[in-house]
Amino acid sequence: IAGITQAPTSQILAAGRRMTLRCTQDMRHNAMYWYRQDLGLGLRLIHYSNTAGTTGKGEVPDGYSVSRANTDDFPLTLASAVPSQTSVYFCASSDTPGTAFGYTFGSGTRLTVV
């Protein structure tokens, strides 16, 4: 089934630990995005990639890094997790970087940093 796969589904992580959230899409979409969802704040963009080999910072990039070695994969890394990074993380993709197209979202990763 075409779409986006995120892993893990949920994770409890000790503060200070390193964690990589995985995102894989099989639609050959050029653009990919990482959002975090927090109550009352909606979806906020962390990082994005318009095409393989390029990345950019979104609205809330601090404490996170991404890479885009190929079209399909867009992992998000927390180098040293802090409790404020407790959130639900959504990966999304779109066929082109243009914003006239709707996004396809993954099912999310619920991360709790303790």
Next chain:
Amino acid sequence: ILNVEQSPQSLHVQEGDSTNFTCSFPSSNFYALHWYRWETAKSPEALFVMTLNGDEKKKGRISATLNTKEGYSYLYIKGSQPEDSATYLCASASYDKVIFGPGTSLSVIP
């Protein structure tokens, strides 16, 4: 930075009632307006993408309108059903970024 607002924050309606909610966005640098339907424990699903002032889109009992000059979009649901219960997100897109609103949570009571 765009500021996208949605109202109301939450809404409870009886089955069969029609309802609507609002998405407000800055009209400068506007490129497209997205609507998403987000059911609990699932991922957001794209409903509509509108780009032109006066656009109207319809999918079944759900429709949306767009006014880019005054910076708002309405989402309408006719004859609400329990399966319409979800959070409805709008997102305003400039040429290089998409900013999401906080969503309107709809509960349809059988």
